[in-house]
Amino acid sequence: MEKKASTATTGVEIGLDHDRIINLNMGDPTMFEPFWREFGDNATVVIPGWQKMSYFSERGNLCWFLEPEFANEARRLHGIVNNAVTDGRHLIVGVGSTQLIHATLFALASTEAHHPVNVVSAAPYYSMYPGMVDFMKSKLFRWAGDAAAYRGDDNFIELVCSPNNPDGAIRDAVLGNEMGKRVHDMAYNWPQYTPMQGAADHDIMLFTVSKATGHAGTRIGWALVKDAEVARKMVEFIEMNSIGVSKDSQVRAARILKVISDGYEFPNPEGVGQFFHFGRRMLADRWRRLRQALDASGRFSLPRFSLQFCEFSKEHAETYPGFAWIRCEDQKIKDCEAFFKSINVFTMSGRRFGAGAEFTRISMLDTDENFDIFIKRITYLD
Numbered sequence: 001m002e003k004k005a006s007t008a009t010t011g012v013e014i015g016l017d018h019d020r021i022i023n024l025n026m027g028d029p030t031m032f033e034p035f036w037r038e039f040g041d042n043a044t045v046v047i048p049g050w051q052k053m054s055y056f057s058e059r060g061n062l063c064w065f066l067e068p069e070f071a072n073e074a075r076r077l078h079g080i081v082n083n084a085v086t087d088g089r090h091l092i093v094g095v096g097s098t099q100l101i102h103a104t105l106f107a108l109a110s111t112e113a114h115h116p117v118n119v120v121s122a123a124p125y126y127s128m129y130p131g132m133v134d135f136m137k138s139k140l141f142r143w144a145g146d147a148a149a150y151r152g153d154d155n156f157i158e159l160v161c162s163p164n165n166p167d168g169a170i171r172d173a174v175l176g177n178e179m180g181k182r183v184h185d186m187a188y189n190w191p192q193y194t195p196m197q198g199a200a201d202h203d204i205m206l207f208t209v210s211k212a213t214g215h216a217g218t219r220i221g222w223a224l225v226k227d228a229e230v231a232r233k234m235v236e237f238i239e240m241n242s243i244g245v246s247k248d249s250q251v252r253a254a255r256i257l258k259v260i261s262d263g264y265e266f267p268n269p270e271g272v273g274q275f276f277h278f279g280r281r282m283l284a285d286r287w288r289r290l291r292q293a294l295d296a297s298g299r300f301s302l303p304r305f306s307l308q309f310c311e312f313s314k315e316h317a318e319t320y321p322g323f324a325w326i327r328c329e330d331q332k333i334k335d336c337e338a339f340f341k342s343i344n345v346f347t348m349s350g351r352r353f354g355a356g357a358e359f360t361r362i363s364m365l366d367t368d369e370n371f372d373i374f375i376k377r378i379t380y381l382d
């Protein structure tokens, strides 16, 4: 009783704020807000009441609801970062990459097939994949679990997330290239998270402003698609699903991407305002503090990443994923998520990612305030 009282007193003094729930179980990228507050004036968008009223953006384009301004800025940023080939690719815009995942599954599944196509991803996989695939109980596709354990027929779609959510690993497809189809979810393939390894050149690559810039609320994602027929079917899906994608959001996203590109093409003399460098510094600091706190506790481990040359920053760089994939090494802790819940920190259990309860995932992308309290709580564990 006495010990509890003294811990509580200390807790208040050092800002543990015991009763406050720190929710790190989602990947809401609010961490980047300080950058946009400080350097984002040019990202402000005003749309007069009479503008952007039509459903159509460019009637002649395969993706007729794609705002040219957005397409140009997305291609321009890829060119600057050199993280994906855009030449000869169709660019399809979607309501976040979430809608594009649905559109891709529709486009790759055959409406003539007698059985649904199996959709797999190597565990630990992004927790939303199983739910997204089976949500509509489609006759076109069904979730078939861990790609590494797949024993089904050649009719499959492998979702390849690289860098991977939840563990930050750089991944290739685990199932052979001769069979099946692949979708490369590259939401985190940006320099703040991982050293750039040159332009990715896959048939279908998905990106999103949510993780690239932090503007998850704008709900804009884009796909780079090699095959015109696949692209056409994706557009058909989006037509049936939402008759296109908000132009207002596309215009905003275009402006946001432009600010980032301008920061690199026309750097200011003080060398500030470069988004990826800013994000990288913040993540590096957070990862340093997290590793220090978890190492000191002796109860948890984190993935280790080797230093690699980053083709974008032209220096050796570490990997700082948007999520920390924590493993409880303490045999007394059977459920890592439950352990963190007991100190009022909400995380997402490894079970949600096709892994075990000894793992849990925490977001590294939350506000400074929440992250600080989280670090204090694990530093002062009983």
Ligand code: PMP
Residues within 6 Å of the ligand: 027, 095, 096, 097, 098, 099, 126, 161, 165, 185, 187, 207, 208, 209, 210, 216, 219, 220, 221
């Ligand atoms: N793919 C991955 C791997 C993600 O982590 C997320 C967001 N958590 C998404 C896709 C979806 O992002 P959005 O719909 O916001 O673009």
